[in-house]
Amino acid sequence: DTGVSQDPRHKITKRGQNVTFRCDPISEHNRLYWYRQTLGQGPEFLTYFQNEAQLEKSRLLSDRFSAERPKGSFSTLEIQRTEQGDSAMYLCASSLRLAGNLEGRNEQFFGPGTRLTVL
Amino acid sequence: GQQVMQIPQYQHVQEGEDFTTYCNSSTTLSNIQWYKQRPGGHPVFLIQLVKSGEVKKQKRLTFQFGEAKKNSSLHITATQTTDVGTYFCPLPNQAGTALIFGKGTTLSVSS
Numbered sequence: 001d002t003g004v005s006q007d008p009r010h011k012i013t014k015r016g017q018n019v020t021f022r023c024d025p026i027s028e029h030n031r032l033y034w035y036r037q038t039l040g041q042g043p044e045f046l047t048y049f050q051n052e053a054q055l056e057k058s059r060l061l062s063d064r065f066s067a068e069r070p071k072g073s074f075s076t077l078e079i080q081r082t083e084q085g086d087s088a089m090y091l092c093a094s095s096l097r098l099a100g101n102l103e104g105r106n107e108q109f110f111g112p113g114t115r116l117t118v119l
Numbered sequence: 120g121q122q123v124m125q126i127p128q129y130q131h132v133q134e135g136e137d138f139t140t141y142c143n144s145s146t147t148l149s150n151i152q153w154y155k156q157r158p159g160g161h162p163v164f165l166i167q168l169v170k171s172g173e174v175k176k177q178k179r180l181t182f183q184f185g186e187a188k189k190n191s192s193l194h195i196t197a198t199q200t201t202d203v204g205t206y207f208c209p210l211p212n213q214a215g216t217a218l219i220f221g222k223g224t225t226l227s228v229s230s
Contacts, residue, residue: 030154033217042207042220043162056216091161107152108218 002026004111007091012117020078021114025094031098032075035066035091043048043110044089049075050097082118089113123210123221131227138195140224142208149211151184151191153216157204165193165206198228 005024010101013019027031030051035043046065048056051072064082079086093108132138135210142151146218150169154162166175168184168191175182181194195202205225209218 031216035220040222042205042209042223043218045212045217045219048217050216056214093162107167108162109164110161112161 001107004092004094004109006090006111006114008113008114009112010016010117012119014119016081018080019082019116019117020076020080021090021092023075023077023092023094023111025073025075025092026096026109027073029094029096029109030072031095031097031106032069033093033095034077035093037089037091037113038087046077079116082116084118087116089115095119123208123219123222125208125221127224128151128222129225129227132198134200134228134230135197138198138202138226140178140191140206140208140226142191144189144210146189148188151188151210152209153182153191153193154207154209155204156207159181161202162187162207195226198226200228200230202226203228 007022011019032049034046037043045058046061047067049069052069064080067077078089091113092111094106095106097106126141130138150167152167153165155163155165156162166182168182171188172186175186179196183192191208193206207223209219209220212219
């Protein structure tokens, strides 16, 4: 399978606990994105990496959230001191952006998501 | 900042009827993408439009990009139950680094 994979697919945790999710993008993709989606809403952008550099973070991303992409391949998203409002589907996506290709196809390929439930 | 308005938010049709969803931006877009998310699934890329007035077809789906590059539409001819899902037209943020999703249009089809 050469698509985006995420682990775990489901996570149930108690309020106040820390959780970490992993995303493995399509291997040649240099861009990686994290989104959060709640019921009835579209995905909400959280953060974005180009290779190993985290280039953008949403202002909505609280300081309890941290993401890494240490070698420019897989990424992790950690949520510290989880709150019930963190319950959502966390989606990872990847894309390939070629230098200077401003109007080329840059579609994002989404993974199946990690569904987080905070009790 | 950029905002996407997509209408309608919900649409129910009988199988075989046509369906159209419209996407409007407050600013001129460099391109627009369309995604489909099946119930319980994740968004899947359908198409990207780049040129003013562009029309692209994928079987029963017809995508249009407005002349002013501020709006787009997706038209499905003779809907089938497999068309059920939410259709999104996320806008690129100003830096072109991320997609801003709205609530999309959720299509239900009864046979």
